[in-house]
Amino acid sequence: MSTSTSDKKSTVLPFETAYQELEKLVRRMESGEQSLEQSLDDFEQGVALMKQCHKSLQAVEQKVEILIKDNQGLFSTEDFDDDHVE
Secondary structure, X not given: OOHHHHHHHHOOXXXXXXXXXXXXXXXXXXHOOOOHHHHXXXXXXXXXXXXXXXXXXXXXXXXXXXXXXXXXXXXXEEEOOHHHOO
């Protein structure tokens, strides 16, 4: 594995950037126009990006609050939890 690939894996990217990079890797791998070694390198990088995206989404999920209007018409916030997911 090259140094640049290692550097890319250790860099924490914003979610949107990581997701775009992951999409690029998938398109490149699906094209079938690269060597097996390059495909393996892309796969390894893709797994690292996928884990990073998943971790980012988990962190956001923990911070999300749901705005709720109570019976008196007042708004309050409630921590997001799995009970709110349908």
